Amino acid sequence: MVDVDSIAQADGVTSARLARVPAKGESTDLSYSAGTVAFRCAANQSKAGEEIYYGPDGAEQERIDDGYDFEPIARNSLDSYVKELVCEDKRAAASFPTIRAFIEAGRPESR
Numbered sequence: 001m002v003d004v005d006s007i008a009q010a011d012g013v014t015s016a017r018l019a020r021v022p023a024k025g026e027s028t029d030l031s032y033s034a035g036t037v038a039f040r041c042a043a044n045q046s047k048a049g050e051e052i053y054y055g056p057d058g059a060e061q062e063r064i065d066d067g068y069d070f071e072p073i074a075r076n077s078l079d080s081y082v083k084e085l086v087c088e089d090k091r092a093a094a095s096f097p098t099i100r101a102f103i104e105a106g107r108p109e110s111r
Contacts, residue, residue: 001102002085014039015049016086019099027104030058034099037079038070041087045070046079058100 006017015038022031036049049066073079084090094109096102 001096001099002082004085004091007086012040014041014086016082018082021099021103021107023107025103025107027106029056030054030100030103031056032099032103036066037082037086039073039079039083039087040070041083043070044073044083046073046083047071 001019003017008015015036018037019032019034033051033053035051037046039046047068047070051064052060053062055061073083
């Protein structure tokens with residue numbers, strides 16, 4: 001899930017907040033991770049930023065700091081899909097106000 005309201009540009013880099021939610025699980029299991037991803041859109045490169053992991057109760061469990069360099073984006077990868085949303089302004093049909101709302105709705109379109 002990409003927070004399209006977080007998309008920002010600075011110094012030739014476009015960044016956004018990204019959440020990764022397991023495709024299957026109970027509606028009471030709020031496990032997910034959230035972080036930032038940055039793109040050099042024209043160069044077809046991306047890099048991950050800080051990632052935060054949340055447990056089944058939705059509480060923060062772990063943070064992993066960034067430190068990655070920009071790398072080429074592989075075809076048919078998560079970053080290639082996110083790049084379409086962030087750099088090419090493509091949007092999915094469904095949207096949710098929060099990650100919790102997505103999980104409680106049964107994780108639609110994630111299967």
